[in-house]
Amino acid sequence: MNYRFQNLLGAPYRGGNAIITNNTELISPVGNRVSVTDLIKSQTITLPVQSSSNITRIAASPDGVFLLTVDENHRCQFINLRQRVVLHRISFKNAVNAIKFSPDGSHIAVATGKLVQIWRSPGFKKEFFPFELVRTFADCDDKVVSLEWSPDSSYLLAGSKDLTARLFCMKKLKFGVFKTKPFMFLGHRDTVVGVFFGIDKNTNKVSNVYTVTRDCYIFSWGLSGNDGEFDGMDVTEPPSPGTPDRDGDGTVEGVGSGDIKKRKGYEGRGGNLDEEGGYLLNRKWELLRKDSFMQAQAKLTACDYHRGLNMLVVGFSNGVFGLYQMPDFVCFHLLSISREKITTAVFNELGNWLTFGCAKLGQLLVWEWKSESYILKQQGHYFDVNCLAYSPDSLLLATGADDNKVKVWTVSSGFCFITFSEHTNAITALHFMANSHSLLSASLDGTVRAWDLFRYRNFRTFTTPESRQFVSLAADQSGEVICAGTLDSFEIFVWSMKTGRLLDILSGHEGPVHGLMFSPTNAILASSSWDRTVRLWDVFDGKGAVETFSHTHDVLTVVYRPDGKQLASSTLDGQIHFWDPIDGLLMYTIEGRRDISGGRLMTDRRSAANSSSGKFFTTLYYSADGSYILAGGSSKYICMYDVADQVLLRRFQITHNLSLDGVLDFLNSKNMTDAGPLDLIDDDNSDAEEGIDKQTRGKLGYDLPGSMPNRGRPIVRTKSLRIAPTGRSFSAATTEGVLVYSIDDSFIFDPTDLDIDVTPEAVDAALNEDQLSKALILSLRLNEDSLIKKCIFTVNPIDIPAVAASIPYRYLQRLIEAFADLLESCPHLEFILRWCQELCKAHGNSIQQNFRQLLPALKSLQKAITRTHRDLADTCSSNEYMLRYLCSASSGK
Incomplete structure (x- = not known):
């Protein structure tokens, strides 16, 4: 029972910004979780911490120890990456569009609405107020969407939707006051989505400022003048909203404008500057050049600048990205990744790798621009995952989804290494053959396909005389016979694996055949249908149904115990029935309605306790030793039952993500209006480039299963459960993706036969x-x-x-x-x-x-x-060919 969350597969990226720490660790948000990928070892893990809703922005400290995440509810988590624990939490009043650590790691800049807030960075120690607000800039007239620190943490650039960029000074003047009004970079015609400092390599100081706009232009600004004055700007400032000014030690400065004028040597303008960080205060900026990226039909959606290489990478809404050498604006590469919008683009520390993310496709790429080769190329399923299958050796996990694709993942690394896309409709069932070298998939397109995992090809396709929609799949232990159940004709089709010929059609069910499984010990096939029956078939003798188990409600799924001596079926009334397939007797029943009962949907007229919807199990699976069974359905819970005692052992809550519907048990009545629930009213007027794209409609234009109208809130559910043959882990195909749980070996003391002498x-x-x-x-x-x-x-x-x-x-x-x-x-x-x-x-x-x-x-x-x-x-094969080459080369000389 000691399972804990280990990884999230099937969805490498869903939106927000990705970052690279320590030059080789890629961190990306996935729903309300964070995924960390080691690009050297080619392994990915998902942090066990969860946010309250989908994460939109992340930022890492310069040393890669701390991580900040901000979700759609404006809630921020301060995470220790090494220990994988949340240290502190804070909530912002407005949506956060950008967040960044200062290069020295001491402060955090947060763009929340129209404000730019400077917070002191928390540390490891426990504090009553870990986040300390140091400074608030309220100069922008619209949302701030981009931030950039100067290398010495003395200045901050902010790009806004008010078509301007502003330069803020973090340092104080000699008499303890801030530079009052920021310098404004004007002349843009669209939102400033990127602002960057250019560094002079000779002086190692800021020499340029680059502003990148949404309408595909880049402005290059340079310094001019050194008259020792503040360009006529007043030093006094209006009171900052929400926080007093604080000095470098966090103490409030009690210096007013009247006190300052009394100080010796100060006359209201000009004045002496601090030696540190004063090199940008007393000089003007002028526009050096304006260049176009020549993408007239697209919008610029992502950009990043590498100071050491003076290189700029930009991504556009048409899936094209460009790599440019600055300040001369020389294009190195202009390539297309896909036809969808690039939502993140970032350099690593050395500048040799580029990371791109496409939220709509769930695509995450790491590309080495010098060699033009991929370091990482991962793409999740476009729609929900419907089915799972473990290989017999537990090394591989196959997933099938509504996007017509079958993906095979390496469980240990969390990477997908092959995608099969020959199906033309949703995948409904998967089955690994006993040799682990081939995989079967059933689809609504009327075909069952066999895939070769050595040559990565479709080597056999099973079809029917008339088109049918398959929703269940099974193969016998020898792999000679393949069976598939249909949704429309209520039949079971039987094929020969060797020849691909249709051998038999099993008729008798009066409803869709959603459950199908061969006995592990003999050739008896069990099938479940919505006609309230479970039938046993002798496929090889052709006698038809040899046994029928009747139920009082529709049967949703059926599964054999690994020893073949027990059969479990789930019905629409929330019960699990356990049958003896040999004697044909009902052994016992588990009532699971209360256990599977989940949260309340936004459109529910009744409370979660009084609602009857979703209180049943749609997927079952026995453990490797048959002692317990896992059950899941249209709920946020996965239930684990002890089979012998018929008791609930544990419930796993698959997510705490409030961006999904059905997570909360009680809804807030304040959010109910005359027009319906407030969360379902589409009043979001923000640009499509902001936040996370919500895919709510399929290719045919209708709402996806599990989605809601207007705001498109997916419903939390578990569509498939599989326990690894080793029994050390299990996987669940959920709305969040494929969740992998493994046995927690962190506890040590679990004695089996202990007495006083055993020490x-x-x-x-x-x-x-x-x-x-x-x-x-x-x-x-x-x-x-x-x-x-x-x-x-x-x-x-x-x-x-x-x-x-x-x-x-x-x-x-x-x-x-x-x-x-x-x-x-x-x-x-x-x-x-x-x-x-x-x-x-x-x-x-x-x-x-x-x-x-x-x-x-x-x-x-x-x-x-x-x-x-x-x-x-693999090692021996590589060494053999290397030795052959060396021998042939030496003999040739």
Whole structure:
């Protein structure tokens, strides 16, 4: 039961801005979560923390330790990236369009509405007021959409929708007052979406300012004049809204305009400047040049500037991006990624990699512009994921969605390595063959396709004489027979895998066949239908339905227990029925209506407790040992039940994202108006370039399943559940994407056979006396992972057979799990494999007799051995070709 959230697949990017920290770590928002991708190791993880709604803006500290996230509800989280925990929280009054740490990491600039706020950056220590507001600039006449700090953190550039950019000074004058009015960069015809400082490499000081506008122009500004004055601008300023001025130590300055005039040497204009940071205050800016990106039919939606290389990257609404050398405005590259809008574009620290994101396609790219090659290329499903399938070795996970695509993911890295797009309609079911080398997919387009995972091609297509819509799929253990259930004709079609010929059509159901599964132990096929029956079919003998289990409500899905001795079915009244398929008897029933009951929808007329909608399970799946079952449906919960005792063990809440409908149990009556719920009234007049794109309609123009009209709030639900054959993890296809949960091994003390004499000291004493068997058994009883591995490595290879034979059966599962864990990280491959071989020799009969209890541990061991074998095979193959090349090259000389 000790599962915890591990990763989010199927949706690498959904909107907002992406950033790169430590030159190789790509951080991107995914819904209300944050994904971190290591571009060197090619691995991605999703932070366990969640925001209250979809994240729109993120910013990282210069050292890459802290992360700021801001969501649609203006709530900000201050996260420690290394520990993956939230340190502080704060809420802003208006929407945040830009947020940035200062280069020295001491302050944070926040563009919230028309205001630019400067906050002191919190640290590791616990504080009552961790966020301290230092300064507020209220000079802009419209929303501020872009910010940029100068390299010395003394100045701040802000671009606004009022067609101007402003230069703010963070330093104070000699007598403790700020520079009053900012310098304004005028002449733009559209929103200033990017502002950047250009650096003179000789003096290492700011020499240029670049402003990039939404109508595809870039303005280059240069310094002129050095008259020691403030360009006629008054020093006194109106009171700042919401906060007093504070000095560098955070103390309030009590200096007024009258007091300042009394100071010696001050006359109201001009005056002496601080030596630090005064080089921009007393000089004018002039427009040097104005250049066009020549994208007349598009809008500029994303941009970034690298100071070290003097290079600018821009992305447009037509999917084109450009790379330019500044200040001469020389175009290096002008390429197209897609036809959709580029929503983020950013350099890494060295400037050799470019990151692009397209929110509408869920696309995330990292491109090396010098070699013109991809470092990372990931794209999620365009619509909701409908179905999942684990490979038998648990290394791969396949997903099918409404976008007609089948994607195969590597579970360990979280990356998609192949996409199949031959289907012409939504994917409804997936099934991995026993050899893990081929994958089956069923679709509403009337075909079942078989995919070769070695050659990445469709090698077999199963069709019917008349077009049908398939919604369920199954294959027998031998892989000889393929079956698919239909939505429209209520039939089950049977094909031969070898020839692709249609063998039989099983008729008898009077409703759509949404559940289909072969027994793991024989050739009996179980099918469930909306006609309130579960039927068993003998496919090979052709006798038709050999057994019928009647229910009082529509049957939504059916699943076999891994040993084939039990059958579970879910009905529309929220019950799970457990049947004995051999005797045809109902064993017991679980009432799950209260457990699956989720939140209240915006359009519901009744409260969540009184509503009957969604209180049923649409997907079921047994654990590897059959002791518990997972159930999910149109709810924010996934329920785990103990099969033997019929009790609820645990509920997993898949999301806390308030951007989805059905998360809240109680709605606020203040948000109800005469025209309906306030959240469903489309009063958002902001530009499409801001925030996150909400895809609410399909290709045919109708509302997507799970979406709401107007504002398009998707409904939280779980469409498919699968437990890995190893039993160490499970995946859920939800509205948020594919959530992967794995067993939490952080707890240590879980003894299996403990008494007063079993202690770590006793283990060490047995090792010192060279009693290896006793030490290993004591460590297994204590169940301390470090002690178990210590005892394993103490055994000499010659003594392995004797020690392995002395291990009692009840400790065998824990020992196999230890070996599976060691194979993942230990370099002593031959030593561990020798242990596994001797265990199989000594306990072969016990393993066969108790295969069901040991199945999860054995699957984990098989997974580890398979992965190691693949890595070694690739290395040996590469070395072989390298040696051949070197030998041929040396002989040629």
